[in-house]
Amino acid sequence: MSGDAASSQHPPAPPAYDPAAIETKWQQIWRDQGTNHTDLKGGKNPFYALMMFPYPSAEGLHVGNLFAFTGNDIYGRFHRLRGHTVFEPLGYDAFGIHSENYAIKVGEHPMRLIPRNIANFRRQLERAGLMVDWRYAVDTTDPSYYKWTQWVFIQLLKKGLAYKKKAAVNWCPSCKTVLANEQVVAGECERCATRVEQRQLEQWFFRISEYAPRLLANLEKLDWSHTTLTAQRNWIGKSEGAELRFGIREAPAAEPITVFTTRPDTIFGATYMVLAPEHPIVDVITLPEHRGAVDAYRERTASQDVVARKVNKDKTGVFTGAHAVNPATGQAIPIWIADYVLMEYGTGAIMAVPGHDERDFAFATTFSLPIVRVVAAAGETAQTPLIEACHQDRDGRLVNSAQFDGLSVADGMREIVAWLAGKGAGKAVVNYRLHDWCISRQRYWGPPIPVIYCDACGPQAVPEKDLPVILPDISDFRPDDSGISPLARHESWYHAPCPACGKQGRRETDVSDTFLDSGWYFLRYPSADRSDVPFDPALTKKWLPVTSYIGGNEHAVLHLLYSRFLTMVLHDLGLVDFEEPFAKFRAHGLIIKEGAKMSKTKGNVVVPDRLIDEWGADAFRTYLMFLGPYEEGGDFRDQGMSGVRRFLDRLWLAAHDASTDGKPDPIVIRKLHQTIRKVTEDIPALSYNTAIAAMMEYMNTLRKGERAVQRAEVEPLVQLVSPFAPHIAEELWSLFGHSESVFDAGWPSWDAALVREDTVQLAVQVNGKLRGTLAVSPDVSQDDALTLALAEPSIAKFVTEGPRKVVFVRGRLLNLVV
RNA sequence: GCGGAAGUGGCGGAAUUGGUAGACGCGCUGGACUUAGGAUCCAGUGGGGCAACCCGUGCGGGUUCGAGUCCCGCCUUUCGCACCA
Numbered sequence A: 001m002s003g004d005a006a007s008s009q010h011p012p013a014p015p016a017y018d019p020a021a022i023e024t025k026w027q028q029i030w031r032d033q034g035t036n037h038t039d040l041k042g043g044k045n046p047f048y049a050l051m052m053f054p055y056p057s058a059e060g061l062h063v064g065n066l067f068a069f070t071g072n073d074i075y076g077r078f079h080r081l082r083g084h085t086v087f088e089p090l091g092y093d094a095f096g097i098h099s100e101n102y103a104i105k106v107g108e109h110p111m112r113l114i115p116r117n118i119a120n121f122r123r124q125l126e127r128a129g130l131m132v133d134w135r136y137a138v139d140t141t142d143p144s145y146y147k148w149t150q151w152v153f154i155q156l157l158k159k160g161l162a163y164k165k166k167a168a169v170n171w172c173p174s175c176k177t178v179l180a181n182e183q184v185v186a187g188e189c190e191r192c193a194t195r196v197e198q199r200q201l202e203q204w205f206f207r208i209s210e211y212a213p214r215l216l217a218n219l220e221k222l223d224w225s226h227t228t229l230t231a232q233r234n235w236i237g238k239s240e241g242a243e244l245r246f247g248i249r250e251a252p253a254a255e256p257i258t259v260f261t262t263r264p265d266t267i268f269g270a271t272y273m274v275l276a277p278e279h280p281i282v283d284v285i286t287l288p289e290h291r292g293a294v295d296a297y298r299e300r301t302a303s304q305d306v307v308a309r310k311v312n313k314d315k316t317g318v319f320t321g322a323h324a325v326n327p328a329t330g331q332a333i334p335i336w337i338a339d340y341v342l343m344e345y346g347t348g349a350i351m352a353v354p355g356h357d358e359r360d361f362a363f364a365t366t367f368s369l370p371i372v373r374v375v376a377a378a379g380e381t382a383q384t385p386l387i388e389a390c391h392q393d394r395d396g397r398l399v400n401s402a403q404f405d406g407l408s409v410a411d412g413m414r415e416i417v418a419w420l421a422g423k424g425a426g427k428a429v430v431n432y433r434l435h436d437w438c439i440s441r442q443r444y445w446g447p448p449i450p451v452i453y454c455d456a457c458g459p460q461a462v463p464e465k466d467l468p469v470i471l472p473d474i475s476d477f478r479p480d481d482s483g484i485s486p487l488a489r490h491e492s493w494y495h496a497p498c499p500a501c502g503k504q505g506r507r508e509t510d511v512s513d514t515f516l517d518s519g520w521y522f523l524r525y526p527s528a529d530r531s532d533v534p535f536d537p538a539l540t541k542k543w544l545p546v547t548s549y550i551g552g553n554e555h556a557v558l559h560l561l562y563s564r565f566l567t568m569v570l571h572d573l574g575l576v577d578f579e580e581p582f583a584k585f586r587a588h589g590l591i592i593k594e595g596a597k598m599s600k601t602k603g604n605v606v607v608p609d610r611l612i613d614e615w616g617a618d619a620f621r622t623y624l625m626f627l628g629p630y631e632e633g634g635d636f637r638d639q640g641m642s643g644v645r646r647f648l649d650r651l652w653l654a655a656h657d658a659s660t661d662g663k664p665d666p667i668v669i670r671k672l673h674q675t676i677r678k679v680t681e682d683i684p685a686l687s688y689n690t691a692i693a694a695m696m697e698y699m700n701t702l703r704k705g706e707r708a709v710q711r712a713e714v715e716p717l718v719q720l721v722s723p724f725a726p727h728i729a730e731e732l733w734s735l736f737g738h739s740e741s742v743f744d745a746g747w748p749s750w751d752a753a754l755v756r757e758d759t760v761q762l763a764v765q766v767n768g769k770l771r772g773t774l775a776v777s778p779d780v781s782q783d784d785a786l787t788l789a790l791a792e793p794s795i796a797k798f799v800t801e802g803p804r805k806v807v808f809v810r811g812r813l814l815n816l817v818v
Numbered sequence B: 001g002c003g004g005a006a007g008u009g010g011c012g013g014a015a016u017u018g019g020u021a022g023a024c025g026c027g028c029u030g031g032a033c034u035u036a037g038g039a040u041c042c043a044g045u046g047g048g049g050c051a052a053c054c055c056g057u058g059c060g061g062g063u064u065c066g067a068g069u070c071c072c073g074c075c076u077u078u079c080g081c082a083c084c085a
Helices: A019-033 A063-081 A097-106 A110-127 A143-158 A208-221 A226-236 A264-269 A281-285 A288-303 A306-311 A358-367 A409-422 A521-527 A537-543 A558-572 A608-615 A617-626 A638-657 A666-685 A688-702 A711-721 A726-735 A782-791
Strands: A046-051 A085-087 A162-172 A177-179 A197-206 A238-248 A257-261 A272-275 A318-325 A332-337 A349-352 A426-432 A451-454 A458-461 A495-497 A504-507 A548-552 A584-588 A590-593 A633-636 A760-766 A769-776 A805-809 A813-817
Touching (some): A046 A521, A143 A458, A143 A558, A162 A306, A208 A558, A226 A558, A226 A584, A257 A264, A257 A349, A608 A617, A760 A782, A769 A782, A782 A805
Parallel strands (some): A590 A633
Antiparallel strands (some): A238 A318, A495 A504
16 A cells, blocks of 8 residues: 555545446456356256347337346346356347338338347347346347247147138238237327228138137146236136027028027027128028128128227127027027127127127117016016116026026026027037137238248148248338238249149248247247257256246236247147246336336437446446336336435445454344345345345444444345346455355355344334333233333323233234223 | 226335334435535434324225224226127
């Protein structure tokens, strides 16, 4: 030390905490030493800490991404410190309409744009100090990745789980493109406000609906956020009911029409039938004099966009002229078509029971169709008039239902289904709302669906040895008027020999949905360095199912459901030995900005780069975790950052002051052990905000009255803070003379005996009202506590007579009832 | 309309799951050190009241010795889904 005069009296001022310098320094050391590399083959106690990979937008990372990733990073780092080999990979979900639309907007090719975005994301992610093993990064747009996405498609095709059918899509005639439902706003294209139409296109589907019962049943076994499980249950939408068969009066020999209903008990009230306009039997049954009206209505329905049809609740429809025979009453009832019946749910046909269904009631009222009461709730009779549909009738009794009168709704269902089944007119069935997954996109920016059409042999899967089917780099990737994918215009790519006969065939020109890319990426990570297999069996067995998955609840349904489905299929194919990919899933919350949702239009988007420049990544990470419960999100306020930064500043100073190895203060040590326990319990529960609060509390104790701190008091705090603020933790850990990374130094433990307080404040209540506290030993007896309490005048004055009853909670509370 | 989540100081949020409401942080007030402070440190900070005390967790009831927490009925916010038969 170069002793100037001042330093002989005052210790030299420690170097200032300079986050930019130490963060760059440690990120470099981590890279050089492979600190974040996971030993996938040899590592003991594997822990796969997965986070949902981001879409690398042109704007760069936003706080929401970093909030999600930091939460996962803390979880991963913590488990590493607790002795697990943690694998924390990250990648980019870079295909899809979002990128493509942006590319079109700025007039740049996505193949040029995306790599730049990815490079920028990578830079930002590294700045944030994530414990990611970048050797296993995946990029869904890289042929070495989508080769295997195409392979997944082929596995489903071979198993008969992929098929083609015509389906309605939203079409914007101005943008000349297919729109997703969320891009249709009030029946108009969200970008150009043109009226959206419906088009019928041949599309590829996966038979996920076949898996509905298993996808539902397995939910019981998953350790997932409750809200996510509920969302999945609702989406799968199991409903128990019956399929009932109605003969056609005008064509007694024809195949009866089957309807699905959840209320077979109300069949005596079925006064008409409605078919979806698209129902194939409409062509057969419509009488000539009604043909014109029916065709016009069907055309009108077809021209409507898919969203508008479902949003418009006004009842419209036309009569076909034909009649069905109600199998219960034997009566002929008119058959109508109406757009409120959807072809994709149930059988595309309903028996309308206007007395007990709101929609049917509205329709019957509009078209003056008969309404019959068949259930009477408490206080009602068979004659009680219906002024609106009586659908809250589950505990009512059947009426106007012949021999079933008087039965409860539940009994009526069972007996009527049995009766109709006996006549061959029905059976009990379970129906699911979940429909098959449409994976076709008539777009450019996605993996080509690996199929070749041959006039002689039909559709053929591209042989696995020929994968990947490379997405060609074409300059005109915009969609056009035809509704056919841009790839079809690329002649040299479009024509390909049939894999079966070798004659010239045509490639499938649709690309697949991005949810297919993300539906299996967690399988790829551990094997990302392998070009010969999609996933290595031994590594997969060791690392999967994913130990912990953290992500946003916006993917509660689709992404998580599709991933489960694909995993289940791969399991059935014998390719993986588990059915469920994610043993544990937790949904993180949403970050808002000063009470409002962040959005570009509001201009209140928080840019991480700027904040990291100003405060450092450690303070930024810690603040994100401090501003609210992780699973609920929080309100980002610029002012709040100073609090956590101050905490890190004080930690820095404390560590530099603590070079003396003096005797630690027992009071401080007790607080330390309490803090270790609190942080150790809070992190696995994702209660990051309270863990940080506990460390701040400890800091207040540690520095109280500017007391001199001892090394043994600070050193464990450096370890506790390390998952949150990894760079400063490494710097201070090395300051204490350690040569290994703090992340290889284990986790401090607490001593239960040291945690225990000698005295506690026992609350004393009189009639449940707090009247004072007593400083007593935690295991003071009721009698002693009572004596002490009554000796206290401020308490005793409320006890005018002997207490009638005494409630005593050891170490907590004494309540005197007078 | 259906389903989920949530309502606590000026603000973000704690509360051992029925036991001292408001931890921690922001902000604010006062003080110390300063040429200076948007730095640092110390103290205070739910409302009312001189005080003893009283009131207080969206609203109204209830259970209990005791309710932010449990039950019943409302209101509000918010996120999904939405003619699902």
